[in-house]
């Protein structure tokens with residue numbers, strides 16, 4: 639088939655006697671962006687790791703049409719003493735890049751991810767979302783053929799999520815294939831050409847046109863440590879990002895009025911509100 643670089647044929651994975659993935663078939667094309675959805679523990683990371691050979695499959699096979707350079711960004715990254723700049727510098731040198739090239743490229747990437755201020759902070763003191771950015775920056779120092787990302791958007795504020803989505807589009811335009819696991823269902827249509835959901839050990843295609851029908855609003859409130867969000871509006875909140883000084887809510891549009899009224903009634907102070915950018 640045209641442009642196919644990886645084909646998973648009937649791939650299954652067991653851990654001990656537990657079946658995690660069963661008879662998975664998946665075609666991956668050059669320059670494609672694929673999102674993997676699925677609840678916690680459904681097997682998204684396992685699938686990503688099998689694609690790049692970090693985890694063995696129990697049965698089935700994976701065909702690669704060429705020798706591919708993979709970069710894999712795990713969900714969890716060790717909390718080390720090195721600063722983000724030092725770490726990226728060492729990784730670039732290990733990859734065999736000239737020092738100037740590493741410095742120029744990393745400065746550019748730190749800037750794109752709003753990390754100029756944090757380059758010299760030891761990684762162990764950075765938040766989960768920021769550490770995830772460092773891992774992504776490392777993976778982008780040299781453009782791979784296939785970039786595998788485990789939940790790159792979790793813990794990121796909306797601005798960084800958008801920066802990441804734009805960067806990911808640039809990469810796929812350059813012919814890089816991006817496969818990522820993602821919990822942010824509302825971002826999938828902007829992020830990916832194709833999406834699958836792992837349901838009951840199987841890979842099911844997600845209808846992206848269907849996802850388009852859900853519209854979201856974006857609300858930012860001042861953080862209020864003394865208050866909890868009322869359980870009656872939780873069903874309308876697609877995602878909640880709790881930052882030190884603010885609370886970001888991605889809200890289903892049809893429940894926006896209800897969510898806003900309840901939040902104001904509960905003394906949360908609204909900072910800004912708008913339609914979620916496409």
Ligand SMILES: Nc1ncnc2c1ncn2[C@@H]1O[C@H](COP(=O)(O)OP(=O)(O)OP(=O)(O)O)[C@@H](O)[C@H]1O
Pocket residue numbers: 653658676677678679680681682683684685713819
């Ligand atoms: N090395 C391992 N040994 C045994 N069980 C494992 C191992 N790695 C993963 N599992 C189990 O396999 C299942 C799938 O895990 P995986 O990390 O792939 O899920 P996930 O969809 O990425 O989850 P999350 O969204 O929480 O990151 C989980 O039940 C997990 O506990």
